[in-house]
Amino acid sequence: MAGPRPVAPSGDVHDLPPELFYEEVHSFEFWFQAVEGYLSGTTWGHRPDVAEAPLSDADRDRLVTALCNYCLGEMAALEGASGLIAIAPNRLAKVFLSTQVADEGRHLEVFHHRLRDLGVGDPEAEVARRASRSLLLFRRRLLELVAGKDWEAAIFAQNVILESLEFAVFRNHAQTADPVTAEVLRLVIKDERRHVGFGENELGRRLAVAPHIRARLGQTRKELDHLVFDTLAETARVLGVARDDEERLGRAYLESVERLGLGV
Amino acid sequence: MSDFLNAYSIQTWLESCPQGYLMGTEYGHGPDERELALLVENPVLHEDAIRGTVQLVVGERCALAASSGLINAAPDEASKRFLATQTLDEARHVEIFTHRLYDLGVKKQELESVIGRYANPNLVKFAEVLLEKVDGKDFVAGVVGQNVILEGMAFSVFEMMYAMNKEMNPKFAHTLSGTIADERRHVGFGENRIGSLIKEHPEKRAEIERMQKDMSYFMLATFADAFRQTQAPAELERLGIERQHADYQGSDLGVMAPEQMEHLLADTVLKEFKTRLGRIGIQYQTPAMPA
Numbered sequence: 001m002a003g004p005r006p007v008a009p010s011g012d013v014h015d016l017p018p019e020l021f022y023e024e025v026h027s028f029e030f031w032f033q034a035v036e037g038y039l040s041g042t043t044w045g046h047r048p049d050v051a052e053a054p055l056s057d058a059d060r061d062r063l064v065t066a067l068c069n070y071c072l073g074e075m076a077a078l079e080g081a082s083g084l085i086a087i088a089p090n091r092l093a094k095v096f097l098s099t100q101v102a103d104e105g106r107h108l109e110v111f112h113h114r115l116r117d118l119g120v121g122d123p124e125a126e127v128a129r130r131a132s133r134s135l136l137l138f139r140r141r142l143l144e145l146v147a148g149k150d151w152e153a154a155i156f157a158q159n160v161i162l163e164s165l166e167f168a169v170f171r172n173h174a175q176t177a178d179p180v181t182a183e184v185l186r187l188v189i190k191d192e193r194r195h196v197g198f199g200e201n202e203l204g205r206r207l208a209v210a211p212h213i214r215a216r217l218g219q220t221r222k223e224l225d226h227l228v229f230d231t232l233a234e235t236a237r238v239l240g241v242a243r244d245d246e247e248r249l250g251r252a253y254l255e256s257v258e259r260l261g262l263g264v
Numbered sequence: 265m266s267d268f269l270n271a272y273s274i275q276t277w278l279e280s281c282p283q284g285y286l287m288g289t290e291y292g293h294g295p296d297e298r299e300l301a302l303l304v305e306n307p308v309l310h311e312d313a314i315r316g317t318v319q320l321v322v323g324e325r326c327a328l329a330a331s332s333g334l335i336n337a338a339p340d341e342a343s344k345r346f347l348a349t350q351t352l353d354e355a356r357h358v359e360i361f362t363h364r365l366y367d368l369g370v371k372k373q374e375l376e377s378v379i380g381r382y383a384n385p386n387l388v389k390f391a392e393v394l395l396e397k398v399d400g401k402d403f404v405a406g407v408v409g410q411n412v413i414l415e416g417m418a419f420s421v422f423e424m425m426y427a428m429n430k431e432m433n434p435k436f437a438h439t440l441s442g443t444i445a446d447e448r449r450h451v452g453f454g455e456n457r458i459g460s461l462i463k464e465h466p467e468k469r470a471e472i473e474r475m476q477k478d479m480s481y482f483m484l485a486t487f488a489d490a491f492r493q494t495q496a497p498a499e500l501e502r503l504g505i506e507r508q509h510a511d512y513q514g515s516d517l518g519v520m521a522p523e524q525m526e527h528l529l530a531d532t533v534l535k536e537f538k539t540r541l542g543r544i545g546i547q548y549q550t551p552a553m554p555a
Contacts, residue, residue, distance in 0.1 A: 028356040029291060044275060078344060082335035082351060094328065098355030101332060105348025106274045124341055
């Protein structure tokens with residue numbers, strides 16, 4: 001009998017045997033316990049008592065452009081993750097991706113609300129108006145990979161490349177953003193960390209037993225890298241990031257991809 | 265539209281599910297609740313419980329595929345975000361009913377073969393009719409099939425099972441009560457969102473009505489198989505265990521024969537379909553009766 005949730009003697013989930021570890025970390029229950037911890041008491045992605053800081057018109061406008069592109073990235077992630085459920089190879093991957101779908105939907109929702117807080121009346125129209133061309137192209141290519149039912153390439157584009165890009169950008173922005181936006185971003189980052197972990201884990205295991213996949217993923221990376229760097233450059237320009245920091249952002253993204261041994 | 269969709273936001277979902285009725289549960293029930301020993305020990309009741317739970321897993325897998333598949337077909341962001349919460353709800357249902365199979369003694373490595381052995385072929389056909397619409401990115405037909413027909417059926421089935429298990433098997437009843445709360449939300453979204461879309465696309469009515477008729481037929485055939493296959497009432501009688509009174513739709517399930525329960529369930533679901541479809545401007549089609 002399966003009984004209650006598995007617990008390692010040390011209390012650390014990483015000490016569980018591999019089969020139980022994956023059953024646990026890809027489950028709804030695991031997600032449920034995690035978000036209960038950090039989303040409890042928040043409304044639209046932040047604690048209600050975090051005070052707004054005054055923004056100049058120029059700063060507000062830059063923030064709106066950044067948030068519009070975050071919405072676009074999250075929309076791509078929502079559509080990508082939901083499409084991946086149909087081609088996921090097993091129940092655990094399907095359940096994990098379902099938790100990711102809800103996370104991406106939440107991110108889209110909280111960024112929309114932030115836009116409304118900043119006085120944007122029709123966030124969907126504003127996103128369409130300010131959308132980055134390179135991010136739009138990235139979204140199109142990601143959805144082509146999902147529609148083509150290429151599990152490895154699609155999960156690489158979605159959970160490694162896109163999530164690593166978002167992780168790097170959000171972490172950087174959270175350091176300089178106004179208090180409300182910073183808190184929204186910090187809570188989004190907690191989710192992204194889980195998504196990147198799933199992607200690296202899933203692909204790492206597959207690469208270990210089928211190294212020929214590496215060449216195909218390398219090709220996918222080559223195809224998407226310039227879109228990622230164009231997006232990073234655009235975001236850095238919008239946020240007024242210094243040249244050194246922009247390079248640091250690029251390096252943070254590259255480190256995630258290279259952890260899988262997919263350096264160029 | 266956006267005002268009503270606010271009731272289906274992820275914020276509302278977080279407040280009502282993880283921070284509401286699911287708080288303190290583990291795989292949908294209290295951490296200390298256990299499966300009824302009789303269901304595990306008696307071979308007839310054990311097989312009956314496994315067969316019944318497999319149908320729940322099959323239905324929820326279909327719902328997961330449909331709700332996630334509809335996200336990319338949704339015409340607006342708010343609907344996509346609602347479907348994101350529904351996708352997670354359905355994945356949770358797949359997980360908790362799969363865990364019930366484990367609790368009943370099914371081994372992890374045998375899961376798929378057990379599901380393959382017991383899955384009702386008519387339920388599989390019911391799912392195929394719906395998933396064909398989803399694969400075709402037909403949002404309007406997909407939401408009617410998923411959130412009105414499939415969820416409407418699940419809602420009534422779960423309510424009946426809940427009534428039967430409330431006293432006898434609190435662990436399973438607890439698992440069901442959380443899913444009933446989810447299904448209520450899903451049905452509500454289907455009715456609210458789709459009514460306006462049907463008005464915009466009246467040409468879709470005939471195709472949707474055909475789908476409803478086909479799905480209803482396979483649903484009735486599934487019910488017929490399920491109630492004819494069950495040996496539980498006879499086995500309880502053989503063991504000298506008195507069935508417990510259980511009120512469902514004003515009838516006492518504890519004194520009804522399986523075929524009477526089948527008719528009660530079928531009538532309840534079809535009446536609900538008629539009402540709900542009428543609300544969204546779809547003419548209910550009477551399905552053929554399975555032999």
